[in-house]
Every structure is written in C-alpha cells, then in structure tokens.
Amino acid sequence: MKIIRVQDQIAGGQTAFSIIKDAMEKNKLNVLGLATGSTPLSLYDQMIHSSLDFSDVVSINLDEYVGLPAENKQSYHYFMQEQLFKYKPFKKNYLPDGLAKDADRECKRYDEVLATHPIDIQILGIGQNGHIGFNEPGTPFDSLTRKVELTASTIEANQRFFEKKEDVPTHAFSMGINSIMQSKQIILLAYGKAKAQAIKAMIEESANENCPASALQHHPEVSVIVDHEAAMLLETK
Ligand SMILES: O=P(O)(O)OC[C@H]1O[C@](O)(CO)[C@@H](O)[C@@H]1O
Numbered sequence: 001m002k003i004i005r006v007q008d009q010i011a012g013g014q015t016a017f018s019i020i021k022d023a024m025e026k027n028k029l030n031v032l033g034l035a036t037g038s039t040p041l042s043l044y045d046q047m048i049h050s051s052l053d054f055s056d057v058v059s060i061n062l063d064e065y066v067g068l069p070a071e072n073k074q075s076y077h078y079f080m081q082e083q084l085f086k087y088k089p090f091k092k093n094y095l096p097d098g099l100a101k102d103a104d105r106e107c108k109r110y111d112e113v114l115a116t117h118p119i120d121i122q123i124l125g126i127g128q129n130g131h132i133g134f135n136e137p138g139t140p141f142d143s144l145t146r147k148v149e150l151t152a153s154t155i156e157a158n159q160r161f162f163e164k165k166e167d168v169p170t171h172a173f174s175m176g177i178n179s180i181m182q183s184k185q186i187i188l189l190a191y192g193k194a195k196a197q198a199i200k201a202m203i204e205e206s207a208n209e210n211c212p213a214s215a216l217q218h219h220p221e222v223s224v225i226v227d228h229e230a231a232m233l234l235e236t237k
Pocket residue numbers: 035036037038039040124125126127128132133134154158
C-alpha cells in the first residue's frame with residue numbers, strides 16, 4: 001500500500017483527483033468505482049469543477065440501502081445524483097436496486113455488471129470499524145455482492161443523515177470484498193481521528209476479517225490518502 005499523507009480533506013480530494021485525471025489522460029479509465037459517505041465529497045467537488053468529460057466512463061457504486069427508492073433523499077442513488085451525476089454525466093451509472101424484490105437475483109445481476117465492466121479505479125472510504133462498502137467486520141474476504149445486515153455501530157454512525165435512528169435501514173446491498181479486490185487500482189480516503197484506529201488496523205495489523213479493509217494489504221495497487229488525524233496512530237511516520 002502506498003500511504004499518502006495530506007493536510008486536509010481538500011488536499012486529499014485534489015490528490016485523488018490527480019490520480020483519476022492521469023488515468024483519463026492515458027485513456028486508462030473506462031470504469032470508475034464510486035463510494036458514498038462524506039469522505040469522497042471533496043474528490044467529487046474537484047471532478048465537478050474540472051473540465052474532465054466522463055461521458056465515456058461507466059460508474060459503478062459500491063452499495064445501496066435495502067428498502068429505499070432512488071427518489072428517497074437518504075438513498076445512495078439520490079446522494080450520487082446530487083453530489084456528482086447531475087453535474088458530470090457518465091456513460092452509464094450502476095448502483096444496486098434498493099427496491100429489488102429478489103435479493104439473490106439483484107446480487108447476481110450486480111456481479112454480472114462487474115464482470116462486464118471491470119473497475120479500473122475504485123474509490124473507497126472506510127468505516128470506523130474498518131468496513132469498506134458495507135462489508136462489516138467478519139465478512140469473508142472471498143465475498144461477492146450480497147445483502148448484508150448493518151452493525152449497530154454503522155447504523156449509529158449513519159444516523160446523522162436521518163431524522164431518527166429508527167429510519168436508518170438495517171440492511172444494504174453491497175459489493176463484496178472479493179468484488180472490490182478485482183478493481184485494477186484502489187484509492188482509499190480517510191480523514192479525522194474517528195478513522196485512526198481503522199487505518200492502523202488496515203495497514204499495520206495482519207490482514208484478517210475483523211478489519212475488512214485489511215484485505216487491501218493483498219492488493220497490488222492501493223493508494224491510501226490520509227490526513228494527520230486519520231494517520232495519527234500509525235507507527236510508520
Ligand atoms: O465517509 P463516511 O461518511 O465517514 O463513511 C465511511 C464509510 O461508511 C459508508 O458510508 C457506509 O456506512 C461507506 O460508504 C463509507 O466508506
């Protein structure tokens with residue numbers, strides 16, 4: 001893993017953006033894997049205010065809440081529309097369908113999307129418990145897209161986006177760890193001290209399923225972009 005320390009979230013977004021820009025200029029970006037949460041917002045801001053044209057690029061998102069329609073303001077469809085897609089049109093945007101009646105079928109459909117469109121660069125945030133996508137601690141490293149139950153800590157962390165805790169969905173469709181590992185290149189972003197423990201476990205503890213992000217130790221091309229707080233527990237200075 002390549003650790004890139006930055007001053008703050010804005011500098012992190014600029015750094016991630018320059019990697020994306022470089023890939024586009026070399027015609028090496030056909031499929032971009034996207035994430036939700038507050039972490040990638042400074043990157044999306046850079047993309048929106050750039051002259052880059054994504055209309056030949058396919059986007060694939062990591063996850064979506066089960067039970068929320070695309071029009072729901074808390075859905076990841078809505079989030080992506082508001083934070084990026086309405087400003088920067090892509091060739092096609094793929095997200096899991098939160099309203100899919102047949103979960104197994106929806107997961108199979110998504111795995112087929114991933115097989116047809118191998119991800120060139122995957123953007124990731126990280127949960128305080130080390131989750132990537134909605135792959136919570138204990139998720140097998142060989143997992144593919146599936147319906148997952150969210151942990152109490154993730155529901156707690158995401159509560160800030162909802163009026164009340166009861167409104168936070170309890171399940172999501174998420175690409176698996178193995179699906180994420182198939183990406184040719186990965187950029188993981190983390191800011192703030194709430195992420196410090198997860199960043200330490202991901203980088204300095206031996207890879208194990210208690211920290212889903214630690215699977216990335218086995219990936220050949222990962223850039224971890226961290227601010228000082230997220231990096232504060234790292235021994236490697
Ligand atoms: O960027 P945030 O809001 O801290 O969220 C961290 C992680 O949690 C999720 O939003 C899911 O809970 C991920 O998509 C994200 O990577």
